[in-house]
Amino acid sequence: MSNSDQLQRVMFEHADIRSVMAGLEQSYQQAIAKHQYPQLINILLGEMMAAVSLLSATLKFDGRLMLQAQSNNQVKVLMAECNHQRDLRAIARFDGKLPQQAEFCELLKGGQLVITIEPDQGQRYQGVVPLEGSRLSECLEAYFSLSEQLPTQIHLVADEQRAAGFLLQVMPASGDSTADWEHFSSLAATLSDAELLSLDNTTILHRLFHQEDCRLYEADTLQFNCDCSRQRTSDALRAMSREELEQIVQEEGSVDVNCQFCNELYQFDMADIAMLFADSANIKGSDQVH
Ligand SMILES: [Zn+2]
Known part of the structure; x- marks a missing residue:
């Protein structure tokens, strides 16, 4: 899969586009091993942990980033958090017996998904993520294009053993990058969940962008770590x-x-x-x- 317990940024030499890849294995397993959640919850939490990892790579300051979903349905709370040291933690609350399979947005119907950015110093920021489409990745794509005006493509996948995420985004403050975006996003759209879970970062990049000049930054290590005290x-x-x-x-x-x-x-x-x-x-x- 995407390199285990690593968060890695990608730079394209000739386009104002950035990419981030996150692979979680130990960090994910340790977070869910603290609880006895059903499979559906473990998978959704894996996707949320991959998502906060990806988003933490786009922060420019020390602090933490949280993604919290709430509803009055069976699933009450899903929450994942990642800080600048790439410490991850996650939690869920739900009632009764959940279905084997269900889409993220269906489970949270009528509820709310909120992204919170909490710098160690300075103002806390909260944004509401629209429950758009069916999967968490689609909600986040809609959030970036609406609130941040940044065309974004996100892939998230988890299978209780591993979780992985891939983000492709126009660089903030770039000029007219429409043509680049169309080219890169159509290549990235061919990435399947199975590939994201099973291939390492270099292989994924080669499969998607073998004709492009791209560079992998040094990876950060992701770990489960609760900073309670x-x-x-x-x-x-x-x-x-x-x-x-x-x-x-x-x-x-x-x-x-x-x-x-x-x-x-x-x-x-x-x-x-x-x-x-x-x-x-x-x-x-x-x-x-x-
Ligand atoms: Zn704790």
């Missing part, structure tokens, strides 16, 4: 009152917080709760000094 969990708990938290400890023995992405368990007892609010008192105190 006791500190982050503490910060989230401070949004509740000390009394509320102490009451939970009295009733349940501890405040237990499970990370939804990786299942890591963070436990807080009475002493931890006291510490949590002692810390925040110190922070407030130091604020007043400055």
Whole structure:
């Protein structure tokens, strides 16, 4: 397949067109191994993980990119995230027994698909991705042509073992690239799901563009990595009152917080709760000094 657990950008020497290829194997398997999702969910999450990997390659700053689908149907939430270090994580929530097979847009009918870009520094950006066509790739293509005015072709595929993605896009701020786009996108359109899953990057590029001058950049490694921590969990708990938290400890023995992405368990007892609010008192105190 596309090189395993690698994200690789492609430059074409004589056209204002860029391409990105993502291949996920360990990273994908580790993310879904944390849960016992049915096959349909695993496949959709694989496509979403491939998608956020591809899109993260187009970001120019440190931060994270999230793709979140929500609906009131059986599938409640599908979410995948990738940051500039190419750490990936994903999660799903659903009700009842799902069909063996169903299209992405059908499952989310009446729901919403949102892309969120969260720079480490600066403003968070959110865009609504139209639920257009049947597959996630079609929704994202529509998003880029509508919101960003960038002609884009996206291929996404997953089979529970591997996930792969391919993106072809007109470079932002390029001149009139209509003729180039028509040429390159018609070549790329011949890429099949089976080829994307089974062939390595060099072979795929050769099959699609053997007459074009193209260059593969050095690849980034993709990995499953949840960046949850006791500190982050503490910060989230401070949004509740000390009394509320102490009451939970009295009733349940501890405040237990499970990370939804990786299942890591963070436990807080009475002493931890006291510490949590002692810390925040110190922070407030130091604020007043400055
Ligand atoms: Zn976690």
